[in-house]
Amino acid sequence: MTDPLLRVEDLHVEIAGRGGTVRALDGVDLALAPGEALGVVGESGCGKTMTALSVLGLLPPGGRVTGGRILFDGTDLAAAPERRLRGIRGNTVGMVFQDPLTSLNPTLTLGAQVAEPLLLHRKVSRAEARAKAEEMLRLVGLPRPAERLGHYPHQLSGGMRQRVAIAMALICEPRLLIADEPTTALDVTTQHQILELLDELRTRLGMALILVTHDLGVIARRVDRVAVMYAGRIAERAPVRPLFAAPRHRYTQALFAALPDAAEAGRPLATVPGLPPVLTSRPTGCRFAPRCGFATDLCRAAEPELADGPDGTAPTDTAHAVACFHPADPADGDPAAALLPPPPAGEAREPGAAAAPAGTVAGPGEPLLRLAGLSKTYPLHASPFARRGPGARGGEISAVAGVSLTVRRGETFGVVGESGCGKSTLGRMVVGLEPPTGGSVHFAGRDLATLTKRELRAHRRQVQLMFQDSSAAMDPRMRVGAVLREPLVIQGIGDRAEQRRRIAGLLDDVGLPRGAVDRYPHEFSGGQRQRLGLARALALSPALVVADEPVSALDVSVQAQILNLMRALQREKGIGYLFISHDLAVVRHLADSVGVMYLGKLVETGPAAQVFARPLHPYTRGLLDSAGAPDPDAPRPGSPLGGETPSAAAPPSGCRFRTRCPRAAGLCATTEPPPAEPETPGHRVACHFPLTSAAGGGLSSG
Structure with missing residues (x-):
């Protein structure tokens, strides 16, 4: 240096x-x-x-x-x-x-x-x-x-x-x-x-x-270089390639293992057990020792210093230095796949880290939610003070346009796309927070538009929303017990004793202590608040949970805990998820089926494994190319999605993606492409010129 x-x-x-x-x-x-x-x-x-x-x-x-x-x-x-x-x-x-x-x-x-x-x-x-x-x-x-x-x-x-x-x-x-x-x-x-x-x-x-x-x-x-921090100190510091090739601190290994990319399909993500220490007093020994499966008495008694060799020599600025008494050996194999050893006998495993218990739901069942041509437009006024009446309109914003999809009982349906594509609006219509301006929502075989007010109130017990910002979704003046009890009171479920029992069970389900009922939302960490958000969504035992970006702002270890928890509860209770996210790795890991949205339109749907392995729409291919892999030696993502996303107030004619599509032709400007299944049944794409196997999934002509 x-x-x-x-x-x-x-x-x-x-x-x-x-x-x-x-x-x-x-x-x-x-x-x-x-x-x-x-x-x-x-x-x-x-x-x-x-x-x-x-x-x-x-x-x-x-x-x-x-x-x-x-x-x-x-x-x-x-x-x-x-x-x-x-x-x-x-x-x-x-x-x-x-x-x-x-x-x-x-x-x-x-x-x-x-x-x-x-x-x-x-x-x-x-x-x-x-x-x-x-x-x-x-x-x-x-x-x-x-x-x-x-x-x-x-x-x-x-x-x-x-x-x-x-x-x-x-x-x-x-x-x-x-x-x-x-x-x-x-x-x-x-x-x-x-x-x-x-x-x-x-x-x-x-x-x-x-x-x-x-x-x-x-x-x-x-x-060029990376510093891995834990509990106010540097745990490991190294140039980026040596760190990713062979991380030496057990904490760094655990972070890599918690990545959705590192998990096999259908397997829980690796998690770091326990919580970081409270830093109101200086911890004794290594700060990671209480969460480390490799800790010894030496780790609990003395604090390791950052060093770049087995003899404990002081590191240079560019050395691969680690603060650990028992660092990993680079010859151990693929470090990204390394998992922490099981906790000692009698110590509880992190909730959601274990495999699903026996006797759980085997997989998706009968159709639970069916959307048919669902649309949502908002009037666009010239001024917030403009008179609402003839001549006052300045146009319309087409937030969602003709979306059709099916979510089965016990299935996770992932919805991905860029910001502003209509994902959250779609979710709000499903839970009834936004009335659709066209199309229909069928739940458990019934059209919601035909329900009476009493029936609609009962329906809302079956569909719940998990918000992106869990702290903003909870009243900061209410204790957690009151937050979780509120939906039970509104729906008239049980007396106080029964409500207390249900709340205790909810906290058990999401891995929080029962004493949490006496604390306020701000007293919890981000991951704990997201667990509370999930508990609130599960309070009425819904059949479907709409999860709107539930892990977007969480670090990888907490994200892994929440995703494992959601999957375990799904297998145990048969819950269906409409999982809205922009994180393609998370959706790839969690979802059974996936839908890709662009400017209010659903452009591609199908089994998640097929859509991610062989995308048929150029927009889906562009999203995947933009994401890249957590590997310093992987090719850097290109810029497949050029141009600016058009305004939803004036969407392009024909195919809405044509202004950014390298394969667009005259037909794309005049005719909207209908959904079709060009290769595999169930894998549908709305594109006049879909990517084909012969084209290798690239953006060249099929």
Whole structure:
């Protein structure tokens, strides 16, 4: 490594709160050379974001650096006065925050916000700053940048807002960019575009990059070195290829094994038993020892230091260093397939990690949900104050257009597609939160449009929704017991004693202690809140659960726990899932059947194994090509889905995908393609020129 641009030495950070002082970081060491990309990974709460925020002095209230140094270009930022830090933030060091909607000011135009760092740090006129802002928006790939300067954040999609946040961070051409989960909850094509943009700008500007993420697939293809964090410390640090080829820390191995790509079809995902330690006091011994199947008395008594050899020598910046007394041997075989040994006798296994119990539902049964030509349009008014009446309409937004599908009892039907394709709207219509404007919803053989109010209320007990943001879906003023009891009270199920018994059973089912009833939602981790969301969805013993992006913001180990839990409960209770997600690896692992949506249309459906192995629609092929594999040596995904998604207020004629399709012809512009089964019964595609086996599944002509 050349002389580092950034060096973090023995960094200690504490956060004081009413519940005590948390030792968020405890001796973190990192180094970053000019132009280098460093990935920081680990479970939620391991210290990734806190490390990034410490560099810029943006610690939360009560947070302070209690030891160590943060050397940036020779300046110790940990000891620098606030005035000096203000001259660095947004100038020589830029930061992209995880949620661009909360980091952008809703009352200011995009042009004002992107130009602001330039006006603060450089001697330029407002006209020059505005011109530079337009140039940056064009550079980050935002369509019609001159027009967007006058727009507000709420007028953009999530991917576009993230591009604006990147433009703000880069307008002063910083030497270091810190990106904190820049692609969380984005679909695969938007994620690909954002990451390609960061790579291009890093090369063009020669800047260094710290990429904080829990997505190991992103890390594999986008960084030079990786730091794996656990409980406020570095557990392992290495160049990206040696780390993925032979991870040495048991925690790193467990993270790799929890990836959906690592699991065999039909098998539970590997999970890390237990929970990370509470850092209000310094743990004794190795922090991972209570969750490690290889721990010995030495691990419980002493804390291992980061070293790059068996003799415990101090590591260099580029060495493969590990903080473990019993690291894995690279000769053990494929590390990504390595599982933790079974827990000691008498110790409970993580809920959902075991195979399904005997006597469970064998597989999908009779049809449970059938959608026939389901559509949803929203009126588009010229102004929120426009009169609703003749002449007041400005058109319609076609959110869902003629969707037909069937979900069987005990089946998982996955729905995938880019953001804005209509997935969530479809789910809301299934549970009755949105009335359809066309088509029909049949549940258990009955058309919901023919049900009386009393029958419709009974139907709602059979279909429940699992929200993407479980914390926002629960009243923060209600204890968990009241949250879970509420649907039972509304539906008039049982007396208080019976309701308490059912709530206790629900908590057992989702692997939470019964004492959780006395706590509030904010007192739980993200994975625990998602378990509560699942418990709430199961409270009325539904036959179908619509799961809307239930694991999109979870790290891989917690994600594995939730997916295993959902599968185990499905096999035990015969629940059907309509599983909405943009994570193709998760859908590939969990779903029996899959439907691919584009701009409100269902363009391909079929058995999940067939659709993923041999996609017939060019859009499906493009999604798969954008995703890539968590392997540094795998070919980097291309850019198969070029162009901008058309507006749902003015969808293209004929095939809606034709404006982005490399195979489009004149027929595609005049005639909408009907669903057909060109190769295998049950594998349907709506395309005039589907991909064929002869074409090898590529985007060439069939």
